[in-house]
Amino acid sequence: MDFTGLIAYPVTPFHEDGSVSHGDLHNHIEGLAAADVDAITVLGSSGSFAYLDRGERAEVARTAIDAVAGRVPVAVGISSVGTREVLEAAVDAEAAGAAGLVLSPVSYVPLTDDEVLAQVRAVCAATDLPICLYNNPGTTQFDYSLQVVAELAAIPQVVAFKDTAPDAQTFNARHRELEALVPGPFSHGVSGDVLMLTGEVPADAWHSGPAAILPKYYARLRLAVVAGDQREVDRVRHVLGPLVDHVTGLRKISGLHLLARACGIAAGDPRPPLLPSPGSELRELGRLLDVLETEFDDD
Helix, strand or coil: CCCCEEEECCCCCECCCCCECHHHHHHHHHHHHCCCCCEEEECCCCCCHHHCCHHHHHHHHHHHHHHHCCCCCEEEECCCCCHHHHHHHHHHHHHHCCCEEEECCCCCCCCCHHHHHHHHHHHHHHCCCCEEEECCHHHHCCCCCHHHHHHHHCCCCEEEEEECCCCHHHHHHHHHHHHHHCCCCCEEEEECHHHHCCCCCCCCEEEECHHHCCHHHHHHHHHHHHHCCHHHHHHHHHHHHHHHHHHHCCCCCHHHHHHHHHCCCCCCCCCCCCCCCCCCHHHHHHHHHHHHHHHHCCC
């Protein structure tokens, strides 16, 4: 797995009692595998990894990999507060048949460069699967320097970097700098739907939670951005942007569950302690979805 193209991060569906709904997960992943995505990553932030125990995470991975039936690669998020748990998740993901791993430096105490280097090297010693590093400083309080990324990219299993930035110009500057630091095949992908919706960040990959719910429209926008088709970029952004902006304004994870509900995808509510987004938001989501579908569904 090379972690390029459009990579969708689905939510993990839950029953009313808070247990994982594997039937709904299977159906969602099966449909997503038939959509215009290049890969799927389960157990990312969108997938509520932080609220699942080891057994549940292993089962989610197995369900997703079974659902795709080899049609697209499935990566598995292995982030956890402790390195022991990260290694357990890596072993479980490999046993489930994962095509790759995604790892962010999660910790109760923000990690140092040396601690992140040690953790990634430990994972590389435990598995041969390709690894995508994830820079999520807003959550982890650790911001990857490109020098650390370059040092880790010298390890054969480290093949990708999921990155973010405050704006498109900063991301593109980091992209050029990383290309100079890491010669050869290496995917520098963008995380952050607001950055994608600028239409100014082609990147090697788009890593997105909403793309798992709206894959057709994200694929259309990415194709236009990569092709430099500004007219099509503007057309898609005009109707997709307001919807994504609205979801981004809702509570993380909870907002994605509500968007899934608005799109007819059975995902249930997020697992406590997270509370669901207000049902009153469904009306506005429905209106924005109607605008989006009216614009494109006849194409």
